[in-house]
Amino acid sequence: MNNVYVIGVGLIGGSFALDIKALYPNCTVYGIDNNEDHIQQALELGVIDKKATITELNNAEMVVLAIPVDATLKVLPEVLDNISDETIVFDAGSTKEDICLEVKNHPKRRNYLAAHPIAGTEFSGPKAAIKGLYKNKTNIICEVEDTAFKLQEKALNLFSDLGMRIRYMNPKAHDKHIAYVSHLSHISSFMLGKTVIEKEKNERDIFDMAGSGFESTVRLAKSSPAMWTPIFEQNKTNVIETLDEYISNLKHFKKLMEDEDFEAVYKEMEETNHIKHILNGIK
Amino acid sequence: MNNVYVIGVGLIGGSFALDIKALYPNCTVYGIDNNEDHIQQALELGVIDKKATITELNNAEMVVLAIPVDATLKVLPEVLDNISDETIVFDAGSTKEDICLEVKNHPKRRNYLAAHPIAGTEFSGPKAAIKGLYKNKTNIICEVEDTAFKLQEKALNLFSDLGMRIRYMNPKAHDKHIAYVSHLSHISSFMLGKTVIEKEKNERDIFDMAGSGFESTVRLAKSSPAMWTPIFEQNKTNVIETLDEYISNLKHFKKLMEDEDFEAVYKEMEETNHIKHILNGIK
Numbered sequence: 001m002n003n004v005y006v007i008g009v010g011l012i013g014g015s016f017a018l019d020i021k022a023l024y025p026n027c028t029v030y031g032i033d034n035n036e037d038h039i040q041q042a043l044e045l046g047v048i049d050k051k052a053t054i055t056e057l058n059n060a061e062m063v064v065l066a067i068p069v070d071a072t073l074k075v076l077p078e079v080l081d082n083i084s085d086e087t088i089v090f091d092a093g094s095t096k097e098d099i100c101l102e103v104k105n106h107p108k109r110r111n112y113l114a115a116h117p118i119a120g121t122e123f124s125g126p127k128a129a130i131k132g133l134y135k136n137k138t139n140i141i142c143e144v145e146d147t148a149f150k151l152q153e154k155a156l157n158l159f160s161d162l163g164m165r166i167r168y169m170n171p172k173a174h175d176k177h178i179a180y181v182s183h184l185s186h187i188s189s190f191m192l193g194k195t196v197i198e199k200e201k202n203e204r205d206i207f208d209m210a211g212s213g214f215e216s217t218v219r220l221a222k223s224s225p226a227m228w229t230p231i232f233e234q235n236k237t238n239v240i241e242t243l244d245e246y247i248s249n250l251k252h253f254k255k256l257m258e259d260e261d262f263e264a265v266y267k268e269m270e271e272t273n274h275i276k277h278i279l280n281g282i283k
Numbered sequence: 284m285n286n287v288y289v290i291g292v293g294l295i296g297g298s299f300a301l302d303i304k305a306l307y308p309n310c311t312v313y314g315i316d317n318n319e320d321h322i323q324q325a326l327e328l329g330v331i332d333k334k335a336t337i338t339e340l341n342n343a344e345m346v347v348l349a350i351p352v353d354a355t356l357k358v359l360p361e362v363l364d365n366i367s368d369e370t371i372v373f374d375a376g377s378t379k380e381d382i383c384l385e386v387k388n389h390p391k392r393r394n395y396l397a398a399h400p401i402a403g404t405e406f407s408g409p410k411a412a413i414k415g416l417y418k419n420k421t422n423i424i425c426e427v428e429d430t431a432f433k434l435q436e437k438a439l440n441l442f443s444d445l446g447m448r449i450r451y452m453n454p455k456a457h458d459k460h461i462a463y464v465s466h467l468s469h470i471s472s473f474m475l476g477k478t479v480i481e482k483e484k485n486e487r488d489i490f491d492m493a494g495s496g497f498e499s500t501v502r503l504a505k506s507s508p509a510m511w512t513p514i515f516e517q518n519k520t521n522v523i524e525t526l527d528e529y530i531s532n533l534k535h536f537k538k539l540m541e542d543e544d545f546e547a548v549y550k551e552m553e554e555t556n557h558i559k560h561i562l563n564g565i566k
Contacts, residue, residue, distance in 0.1 A: 118494040138491060167491060174492075180479045181493040185500040190551065191532040192471050193558040195525065196463045198532075200561075207561050208450060209421060209457075210464040211401040215562055216499050217468040222559045225552035233545045242478065243537045247530055249474040249481075254526045262516045268473065269508035275476040276505045278483075278490050279498055 001158070005052060005060045007032045007075065009042040011120060012092045013066030014129025017047050022131060023161050030056070042126040057082040062154060065091040070230035073102050080108035088151040090115045094178060095234040096142045096171035113155045114142040116174065117164065118182070122222040135163040140178075142171045179238035184246060186220045186228060187239070193221035284441070288335060288343045290315045290358065292325040294403060295375045296349030297412025300330050305414060306444050313339070325409040340365040345437060348374040353513035356385050363391035371434040373398045377461060378517040379425045379454035396438045397425040399457065400447065401465070405505040418446040423461075425454045462521035467529060469503045469511060470522070476504035 001024040006013040009031040017029045031048030033039050042048045054075075057063060063079055065072060072093050079089055080103060090113040093099055100114050119137040121128060139159050144152060159166060169177075196218070200206045232239055256264045284307040289296040292314040300312045314331030316322050325331045337358075340346060346362055348355060355376050362372055363386060373396040376382055383397050402420040404411060422442050427435060442449060452460075479501070483489045515522055539547045 118492060120494070120496070122496075137494070140492060167488075177489045177492050180482050180489060181497045184478065185475060185497045187533070187536060188471050188475050189500050190555045191529060191536060192468060193555040194532050194551065195467065195529045197555065197557060197561070198528070199463050199525075205450075206460045206463060209401060209423060209460050210562075211403070211420065213403070213405075213503050214464045214468045216502050217472050218558055218562070219499050220496050221552075221555050222562075223552070223556075225549045225556065228552060229545050229549040232540060232548055233543075236540055236543075240537060240540055242482075243533060243540075245481070246474060246478045247533050247537070249477050250470070250526060250530050250533070253470060253474060254523060254530070257515060257519055257523055257526075260516075260519075262512050265515055266508045266512040268477065269504075269506070269511060272473045272476040272480065272504050273506075273508065274480060275501055278480070279493075279501070279505070 001027045001061055001154075003028055003030065003060050004062045004064065005030045005032060005057055006048060006064045006066065007054070007079065008065065008067035008071075009033045009038050009048055009126050009129075010066065011124050011128040011133075012117070013064055014042060014045075014047045014126045015119075015131070015133035016064045016066065016092075017042070018129055018131045019134065019162055020158070021046075021049070023158075030060075038126050042129075045126055045129070047126050047129050054078060054082055057087065058084050060084070060087045062158070063087060063089040065089060065093075068227050068230050069093040069095050069099065069234055072099055076103055076112070077106055080106050080111060083108065083111060085111070086151075087111055088113060088147075088154045090155050092117050094182065094231045096140075096174045098234045100143055100171045109146060110148040111151055113144070113147045113152060114171065115155070115159075116140040116142075116178070122219055124224045124227065134159075137164055138167055139164040140167050140169050140174055142169055142174055144168055175235050176238050179235055179242045183231060183235060183239050184242040186223060187232075187243065188246065189218055189220035190223075193218045284310045284344055284437075286311055286313065286343050287345045287347065288313045288315060288340055289331060289347045289349065290337070290362065291348065291350035292316045292321050292331055292409050292412075293349065294407050294411040294416075295400070296347055297325060297330045297409045298402075298414070298416035299347045299349065299375075300325070301412055301414045302417065302445055303441070304329075304332070306441075313343075321409050325412075328409055328412070330409050330412050337361060337365055340370065341367050343367070343370050345441070346370060346372040348372060348376075351510050351513050352376040352378050352382065352517055355382055359386055359395070360389055363389050363394060366391065366394060368394070369434075370394055371396060371430075371437045373438050375400050377465065377514045379423075379457045381517045383426055383454045392429060393431040394434055396427070396430045396435060397454065398438070398442075399423040399425075399461070405502055407507040407510065417442075420447055421450055422447040423450050423452050423457055425452055425457055427451055458518050459521045462518055462525045466514060466518060466522050467525040469506060470515075470526065471529065472501055472503035473506075476501045
């Protein structure tokens, strides 16, 4: 690998840049970002080697697109317009249906691989980029058959070198499932944070009583609104479905408490304890 | 400190036992538990020195009561019946109002200190006990003025040796505030787990897509139903209030999505990001 261009030098793109530089010492990693501060930070931190612009992409062997999913809809076609026939482009967006649809008929569709690395933290920006972020993480690839074989291989070799495990899925199924295991968690966390902050306005010192349990449950409420708003927008239908089911489960739990049916309350929790075994499977 | 009796040799009681043994090498720690397996495990793991029964408590300098809050209502008066005038008893229950009320008129009320160490993990039993669990954790003390001064001092010295910070609060305020920062988090997590597990019944492999965000948000759903059911029962009114507010916030978020008001969705998240600063304050 020689020339890699990372568009969006934040947590996700920056972490790819760091690992690519470590894996392929001869590779030059170029950074593109419309936030000039982020470019400067990424240069200073050694996350990228050089600054670049989108018009220079004809020189790229690989392009990593790691920007909010609304920006991806706009920028991905431009990227494809600017690359050579030998360039592989992959994105890292948390939605796949709209993005795949957007470039469905692009003449360079076969240069694009739709990817979603299930990795990240609640932080953002180049300072949040870390080495080894992708090790042992799942990468969901959509519509793999629509990417040219030789170009797929380049990206898949990188993912393999990074220690990722690959899951193939169609974009519709991806967006539906990810709504449950990722998008809903973020909303449940944000709304938990909101509920407690609202209460604190009237009841001082409430946070002094918070322990690690609260901290863990509310962690995702630190996440970037600029990243998450377009995700919720693009995955609106699925996310609303998960919210309906979540709210209905919460109402049922509340009803059991109002009815003082604590045997049923016990059972609800006991059945959900099954999550232990499932989570052990994730690691 | 010479003779300490720990009733309930699980995560909370067992962790007290381990630290007390480390702090006061001459102290004998006795364990009482109606689960004989747990007593055997605690002995084997060196969590306790000896097995005891409740009728031997007249020998105790300190009694740590760390059992589910429904059992506490029954066992605490029996403990007070069995101790000497010089014994300090404290509990570790996540509710305080019913427990304080239960012993309000007990002749040995002044031997009891109502405590709630904000510490713990999602695990339970003697194997979950760990050294240093209480370091830098908050311990909420209720009705401190109802405990004999000399006996308070013994417990407070222990908490100080453990590195805990103390907050004094009345039982009503404790139960109300803890509903927000602890009890609600558990329900939000359990219901998130339930929602995703239910979906998984029809959609296989969904958990294969789960990352650390889901794991963190759903962590508390591993918690013990035997511990949590009586907490929700005793704190019913406050917990239902938090659930009402949480459900209403979730519905509002869903409504904004249905109305495609993504500017407002952004704002909801941006305002809740404030939790970052609050959480930094917790540590």
